[in-house]
Amino acid sequence: MTAVDAATLYYQVQQFYAQQMQLLDDGKVAEWAATFTEDGVFAANAHPEPVTGRTAIEAAARKATEEYAAKQIQRRHWLGMVSVESGDQDAVVARCYALVIETPRGGQAAIRVSTVCADKLVRDGDNWLVQDRQVTRDDLA
Amino acid sequence: MTAVDAATLYYQVQQFYAQQMQLLDDGKVAEWAATFTEDGVFAANAHPEPVTGRTAIEAAARKATEEYAAKQIQRRHWLGMVSVESGDQDAVVARCYALVIETPRGGQAAIRVSTVCADKLVRDGDNWLVQDRQVTRDDLA
Amino acid sequence: MTAVDAATLYYQVQQFYAQQMQLLDDGKVAEWAATFTEDGVFAANAHPEPVTGRTAIEAAARKATEEYAAKQIQRRHWLGMVSVESGDQDAVVARCYALVIETPRGGQAAIRVSTVCADKLVRDGDNWLVQDRQVTRDDLA
Numbered sequence: 001m002t003a004v005d006a007a008t009l010y011y012q013v014q015q016f017y018a019q020q021m022q023l024l025d026d027g028k029v030a031e032w033a034a035t036f037t038e039d040g041v042f043a044a045n046a047h048p049e050p051v052t053g054r055t056a057i058e059a060a061a062r063k064a065t066e067e068y069a070a071k072q073i074q075r076r077h078w079l080g081m082v083s084v085e086s087g088d089q090d091a092v093v094a095r096c097y098a099l100v101i102e103t104p105r106g107g108q109a110a111i112r113v114s115t116v117c118a119d120k121l122v123r124d125g126d127n128w129l130v131q132d133r134q135v136t137r138d139d140l141a
Numbered sequence: 142m143t144a145v146d147a148a149t150l151y152y153q154v155q156q157f158y159a160q161q162m163q164l165l166d167d168g169k170v171a172e173w174a175a176t177f178t179e180d181g182v183f184a185a186n187a188h189p190e191p192v193t194g195r196t197a198i199e200a201a202a203r204k205a206t207e208e209y210a211a212k213q214i215q216r217r218h219w220l221g222m223v224s225v226e227s228g229d230q231d232a233v234v235a236r237c238y239a240l241v242i243e244t245p246r247g248g249q250a251a252i253r254v255s256t257v258c259a260d261k262l263v264r265d266g267d268n269w270l271v272q273d274r275q276v277t278r279d280d281l282a
Numbered sequence: 283m284t285a286v287d288a289a290t291l292y293y294q295v296q297q298f299y300a301q302q303m304q305l306l307d308d309g310k311v312a313e314w315a316a317t318f319t320e321d322g323v324f325a326a327n328a329h330p331e332p333v334t335g336r337t338a339i340e341a342a343a344r345k346a347t348e349e350y351a352a353k354q355i356q357r358r359h360w361l362g363m364v365s366v367e368s369g370d371q372d373a374v375v376a377r378c379y380a381l382v383i384e385t386p387r388g389g390q391a392a393i394r395v396s397t398v399c400a401d402k403l404v405r406d407g408d409n410w411l412v413q414d415r416q417v418t419r420d421d422l423a
Contacts, residue, residue, distance in 0.1 A: 004145060011148035018224035049366035051156065074279040076238055076255055078221055080360055083300035095304065096189070096360055099383070099391075101255050103279035109240075109255035114358055114383050114391035123316060128288035138356040145286060152289035160366035161375065215420040217379050217396055219362055220387035242381070242396050244420035250381075 001088065010084050013094055013121065018126045021077040027065050032050030034129045037122060038098040044135040079117060092121040092128070098135065114138045142228065147273055151225050154262065157269045160219040168206050174199030177271045178263060185276040213246040218260060233262040233269070239276065255279045292366050295376055295403065296409045303359040309347050315340030319404060320409045327389040332405065354387040361399060374410070375405040380417065396420045 001009075016035075022033040036042070036054050043050035051060050055064040068075055082096040098117040121133040142150075164173040177183070177195050184191035192201050205254075209216055223237040239258045244250040261273040283291075298317075305314040317337050318324070325332035333342050350357055364378040380399045385391040402414040 003290050003294070006297075007152075008144050008148040009288040010293045010297060011151045011289075012144070015151060015224060017146075018222040022224060027338065049202075074255070075281060076222075076279065078201055078238060080221060080362060081300040081303055081358075083297060083304060096300070097360060099360075101252065103255045106280055109279060111251045111252070111391045113395070114385045116357070137163070138358065138391060139388055141356060141387075148293075149285050149289040152292045153285070156288075156292060156365060159363040159378070162363055163339060215423060217363075217397070217420065219381075221362060242393065244396045246423075247421055250393045250420060252393070273405060 006084070009089070010082070012108075012128065013037055013082060013084055013092060016121070017079045017082065017096070020130075021079060024061065024065075025074070025076050029058055029062045029065050029067065032061060033120065035128075036133075037124075039055075040130055041132045042130075042135075043133065044137070045140050046135070046137050074102045074103045075106070075112075076103075087121075090123045094121060096117045115139075146230075147225070150228055150230070151223070152234065153269060154223060154225055155232060158220045158223065158237070161271075165202065165206075166215070166217050168210065170199055170203045173202060175211070176269075176275075178265075181271055182273045182277075183271075184274065185265050185278070186281050187276070187278050215244045215246070216253075217242045217244075218245075228262075231264045233260075235262060236258045257282075259272060287371075288366070291369055291374065292364070292412060295364060295366055298403070299361045299364065299378070302412075303361060304349075306343065306359050307356070309351065311340055311344045311347050314343060317409075317411060318325070318415075319406075319413045322412055323414045324412075324417075325415065326419070327422050328417075328419050355395075356385045356387070358383045358385075358423060369403075372405045373413075374401075376401045376403060 020035045033054050036057050037055050040054055040057060041050050041052050042057050051057050078099040079096045082094060085093040085095055095118045098115045100112040101109055102112045116136045118134040119130055121128045122131045146259045161176045166168060174195050177198050179195050181195055182191050182193050183198050189254040192198050210253045220237045226236055227233040236259045239256045241253040242250055243253045260271055261274040263272045283332045302317045315336050318339050321421040322336055323332050323334050324339050331372050333339050360381040361378045364376060367375040367377055377400045380397045382394040383391055388390045398418045401412055403410045
């Protein structure tokens with residue numbers, strides 16, 4: 001892979017992450033779930049077992065989103081320090097840091113958790129999809 | 142737009158945001174105001190009405206900068222999760238998250254506010270300028 | 283430098299920072315120290331004098347890493363708002379913001395310090411190395 005190809009791929013991962021997380025934080029749960037493959041896996045050390053499949057991922061996200069809405073808390077998922085570990089035009093392994101920042105209505109913004117996010121992404125036409133995501137919370141690690 | 146062109150544009154927006162915010166946080170108010178078009182608009186849900194025009198934007202920023210200096214608080218504007226929604230070589234619509242992080246002299250750094258920033262950028266030679274910026278504070282949203 | 287070259291360079295700096303900081307936060311001290319030149323300088327306004335040379339930089343980082351491990355605190359270095367001030371294929375001057383975010387085991391993540399990081403990077407084959415790093419803590423500035 002040339003340096004320009006690597007730079008282009010890196011940009012695509014950054015853009016994908018930004019759009020994906022803005023969907024979730026805006027409460028667009030179905031659109032967010034559609035950024036996972038049909039057989040996508042979402043695993044987290046905060047959960048007893050992985051959530052498998054887009055339908056289950058959407059259901060879990062919808063439940064969390066409704067709970068935050070009921071509490072009038074705005075979440076923001078910040079992904080940063082993105083490292084593309086390997087990849088080509090069809091698949092990428094990336095590792096980044098992820099913060100969840102919460103703001104209660106009328107209240108003070110604060111970091112909720114600091115995590116590491118390890119992804120396997122696959123290309124789907126002009127877009128990328130998450131095939132496997134492993135989120136490790138620093139407080140539980 | 143080719144993938145390489147899109148990557149190049151994304152980089153330019155990131156570099157622009159970094160330079161723009163470092164100017165403001167360094168107290169270079171005139172230089173910061175010069176990153177808006179002459180007729181630029183800065184609107185925020187924290188303000189009763191938009192600030193319009195580079196001169197007015199500079200005056201508002203100077204007042205805030207002097208207040209922070211008097212309180213010996215260092216601000217840092219962090220923009221992240223940048224999504225270039227549309228754009229070409231001449232104009233860009235971008236949406237990102239923005240944190241204001243404050244550190245009092247001798248004190249503890251903390252998040253002041255979490256916001257969303259929606260921008261219309263226009264090219265000016267080799268640089269970019271903000272034509273319209275809409276900042277939405279999460280605590281007021 | 284063409285726009286594409288500048289974008290490629292910017293990507294390389296971002297990728298370098300992500301990998302470098304993940305090494306440190308993962309406790310891979312020798313690998314992290316190897317991202318400095320043999321005669322590299324690490325200066326900080328929190329330290330009485332600069333640490334000079336890869337061996338000394340590694341020793342200082344190992345001591346800090348062991349202290350954090352003993353306290354069961356996970357550090358995360360977030361670099362953002364990266365501005366490539368000047369550069370070519372062989373050397374780069376960059377300035378960015380850096381946060382240290384700490385999470386005690388079983389505890390609450392929080393920002394420890396907000397800093398500015400000014401780097402001189404030099405190319406080493408396919409990689410980059412830090413030749414000079416100046417870290418300025420906002421609380422001490």
